[in-house]
Amino acid sequence: MPTLPPGVNARKFGVAVAAFRAAIGADWVYIDPEDLDPYRDSYSTVWGRPEERQAGAVVAPATVEQVQAVVRIANRHRVPLHPISTGKNFGYGGPSPNVSGSVIVDLKRMNRVLEVDQERNFALVEPGVSYFDLYRYIQERGLQVWIDCPDPGWGSPIGNSLERGVGYTLPFYRDHYGASCGMEVVLANGELMRTGMGALPGARTWQDYRYGFGPDPAGLFAQGNFGIVTKLGIRLMPRPEYYRTGLITVPRRRDLIPLVKTVNYLSDSGLIGEPVYASPLTALLGDAGFRETITRPGGPSDAEMDRIAGEHRLPSWQVELQFYGPERTCLASWEYARDRILDEIPGARAVDGESLKVPLTPRQLDNVDAPYKSSIRRHGAQGVPSLGIWKIVRGSGHVGFFPVIPRTGAAVFEAQRVLGDALREFDLRPFFTAITTPLHWHPFTFQLVYAPSVSRDDREHNARVHRSMLRIIEVAAAHGWGDYRAATIYQDAVADSYAFNDHVLRRFNEALKDAVDPHGILAPGRGGIWPRRYRAARGGQPS
Amino acid sequence: MRSRTGSTCVVLLAAIGVAGAAAVRAADAPDANAAAHGAAVFARTCEPCHGRGPGLDGSPMLPGAAALAAKYQGKVSPYLEERSDLNAALLRYYVRHGTGAMPMFRRTEISDAEIEAVAAYLAASAHGRSAASR
Numbered sequence: 001m002p003t004l005p006p007g008v009n010a011r012k013f014g015v016a017v018a019a020f021r022a023a024i025g026a027d028w029v030y031i032d033p034e035d036l037d038p039y040r041d042s043y044s045t046v047w048g049r050p051e052e053r054q055a056g057a058v059v060a061p062a063t064v065e066q067v068q069a070v071v072r073i074a075n076r077h078r079v080p081l082h083p084i085s086t087g088k089n090f091g092y093g094g095p096s097p098n099v100s101g102s103v104i105v106d107l108k109r110m111n112r113v114l115e116v117d118q119e120r121n122f123a124l125v126e127p128g129v130s131y132f133d134l135y136r137y138i139q140e141r142g143l144q145v146w147i148d149c150p151d152p153g154w155g156s157p158i159g160n161s162l163e164r165g166v167g168y169t170l171p172f173y174r175d176h177y178g179a180s181c182g183m184e185v186v187l188a189n190g191e192l193m194r195t196g197m198g199a200l201p202g203a204r205t206w207q208d209y210r211y212g213f214g215p216d217p218a219g220l221f222a223q224g225n226f227g228i229v230t231k232l233g234i235r236l237m238p239r240p241e242y243y244r245t246g247l248i249t250v251p252r253r254r255d256l257i258p259l260v261k262t263v264n265y266l267s268d269s270g271l272i273g274e275p276v277y278a279s280p281l282t283a284l285l286g287d288a289g290f291r292e293t294i295t296r297p298g299g300p301s302d303a304e305m306d307r308i309a310g311e312h313r314l315p316s317w318q319v320e321l322q323f324y325g326p327e328r329t330c331l332a333s334w335e336y337a338r339d340r341i342l343d344e345i346p347g348a349r350a351v352d353g354e355s356l357k358v359p360l361t362p363r364q365l366d367n368v369d370a371p372y373k374s375s376i377r378r379h380g381a382q383g384v385p386s387l388g389i390w391k392i393v394r395g396s397g398h399v400g401f402f403p404v405i406p407r408t409g410a411a412v413f414e415a416q417r418v419l420g421d422a423l424r425e426f427d428l429r430p431f432f433t434a435i436t437t438p439l440h441w442h443p444f445t446f447q448l449v450y451a452p453s454v455s456r457d458d459r460e461h462n463a464r465v466h467r468s469m470l471r472i473i474e475v476a477a478a479h480g481w482g483d484y485r486a487a488t489i490y491q492d493a494v495a496d497s498y499a500f501n502d503h504v505l506r507r508f509n510e511a512l513k514d515a516v517d518p519h520g521i522l523a524p525g526r527g528g529i530w531p532r533r534y535r536a537a538r539g540g541q542p543s
Numbered sequence: 544m545r546s547r548t549g550s551t552c553v554v555l556l557a558a559i560g561v562a563g564a565a566a567v568r569a570a571d572a573p574d575a576n577a578a579a580h581g582a583a584v585f586a587r588t589c590e591p592c593h594g595r596g597p598g599l600d601g602s603p604m605l606p607g608a609a610a611l612a613a614k615y616q617g618k619v620s621p622y623l624e625e626r627s628d629l630n631a632a633l634l635r636y637y638v639r640h641g642t643g644a645m646p647m648f649r650r651t652e653i654s655d656a657e658i659e660a661v662a663a664y665l666a667a668s669a670h671g672r673s674a675a676s677r
Contacts, residue, residue: 015578030650034639035649035650036637037640037647038641038647038648038649038650039649040638040647042641042646042647043646058649060651086652087649088646090580094646095649106649106651108649108651109651110651128651129660130673132587132591152589153591213639365600365603366597366599366601368598368601374600376600377599377600378599378600379600385589386591386599387592387605387606388591388598388599388600388602388605388606389599389606390592390607390644391598391599391602391606392605392608393606394644395643395644396643396644398642445554481548
């Protein structure tokens with residue numbers, strides 16, 4: 001007996017499943033538990049508990065027309081759908097739905113790279129295309145363009161863009177939703193819509209000019225539930241000629257403030273790729289006394305941290321800079337960055353990294369020859385998808401919280417202290433300490449990472465992680481730091497924190513939802529947006 | 544809410560129970576066509592984590608191989624392509640259920656037939672390695 005969606009009895013569900021089979025073929029409609037299991041969230045903090053969200057069935061259409069047919073059937077029978085692209089949104093719910101019993105619309109079979117243009121530098125893809133697939137397509141044809149990849153290459157450029165994922169190359173491309181251009185969407189009534197220039201029949205610039213004319217609703221489909229995206233344009237980076245790196249270190253704790261200010265200038269001026277911050281004081285983590293100092297409630301004083309750094313002859317902070325472009329331009333940009341920082345921050349030091357002709361050799365891609373210990377993820381920095389990053393995934397995976405904080409050293413210090421103190425009661429591995437460094441993935445903000453491991457077997461551990469997630473969402477929001485992306489189980493809590501003027505943003509979104517999806521069939525609850533039909537269940541599961 | 548714990552245990556035991564005999568049969572007579580297809584599927588779906596190359600940024604192994612190295616502590620090869628004990632039933636169990644940090648894989652990502660082809664490829668690659676070492 002499958003898990004039924006709320007408000008849909010077994011007879012109605014059976015009729016809908018039969019209609020799905022007739023529309024797309026019985027081989028591509030799954031209701032057996034063995035077939036549905038892989039649609040659970042492998043990294044769930046509520047694995048095996050009543051709160052876990054599980055699919056009632058799966059449909060796997062192969063064409064846009066089949067997606068339209070599925071949506072129309074769902075409308076007729078009031079069956080909630082939950083679309084996924086490649087279903088690899090691990091740490092954020094994986095392929096699992098917001099509402100148990102939903103029918104997953106698995107778009108993996110829609111896996112065509114429709115176009116790659118290396119003169120105007122864009123791609124047009126379907127949702128089942130992975131970063132690996134797109135990279136292979138580009139390499140096999142010798143095209144001179146790069147994609148900006150998130151950590152794992154098995155994900156979908158469409159799914160990752162719609163989740164507002166981030167990457168590792170130049171600022172514009174690192175914001176994957178920001179670098180999208182032109183969507184095709186199946187609406188809740190089954191109609192097909194194109195955004196931007198795509199609304200103009202015969203348009204020749206769909207992937208070049210995202211706006212078209214009038215309001216641009218494309219943003220509604222990112223972390224939303226207003227349609228099923230079946231095509232997306234992605235801006236691609238022209239392959240650079242050279243890649244150069246360099247390391248800057250600064251001696252004192254407060255030096256992070258001027259360092260960030262200047263690196264922001266370099267980044268916003270288009271001179272550098274992702275700046276990778278770290279603290280050389282991590283070398284002292286084997287010392288229990290040092291660990292106690294950096295996790296002390298309220299945080300250690302600047303003087304204490306400077307004394308420790310001085311005693312061990314270690315800099316307090318470092319940033320690795322990356323440059324892309326012609327060889328001479330890369331060199332000039334590095335020399336400018338180096339000289340400016342050394343002028344501005346007493347005691348700062350600079351170390352030349354590598355200057356490499358692109359494409360890199362396999363050994364260069366492995367990043368084993370840097371003249372210093374590098375924290376750069378070299379594959380990502382070169383637009384090469386991989387799964388090597390899975391080396392950091394522990395236990396049975398993890399769940400992610402990445403608060404968006406201002407791009408200043410002062411904000412980093414405050415977030416280290418506030419979030420570190422907030423999580424102390426949960427007795428989990430500390431993520432926020434006095435040497436925690438920011439991620440400069442999004443072009444204009446910092447993020448910090450909270451990614452506690454989960455376990456399939458240890459319910460008590462998972463329960464602590466679950467409580468800690470709810471707590472950190474609340475504490476961060478109280479300090480003006482919102483999460484950028486959330487697992488299904490936490491989307492209501494995160495959405496609830498975006499509460500300006502009595503949640504007017506959510507009320508606006510839900511008014512739209514009721515207008516364009518009156519039966520509430522498209523991903524109810526996704527992004528914290530609930531259709532009228534299930535709205536009373538906000539924060540839990542409809543019954 | 545369904546409980547699947549019971550059926551999962553049954554599947555695991557069944558998979559382990561048939562592993563040895565099937566592996567011997569596959570190693571003795573690997574199907575060349577299936578193995579060739581399986582090699583392509585392995586390269587696309589498995590190798591990014593379970594390949595024999597180095598990991599990223601100085602890591603000695605890719606994550607899947609590193610996880611198996613930690614699990615078996617040298618008693619069993621960490622590389623799937625050197626394993627002769629991975630028949631289709633056992634592979635299917637791990638692919639569909641995941642283990643540790645390895646998530647579950649859906650039929651739309653890798654079909655049962657493709658898993659069987661990968662099993663044929665692994666049998667052939669382990670057989671070839673064994674023959675080469677004789």
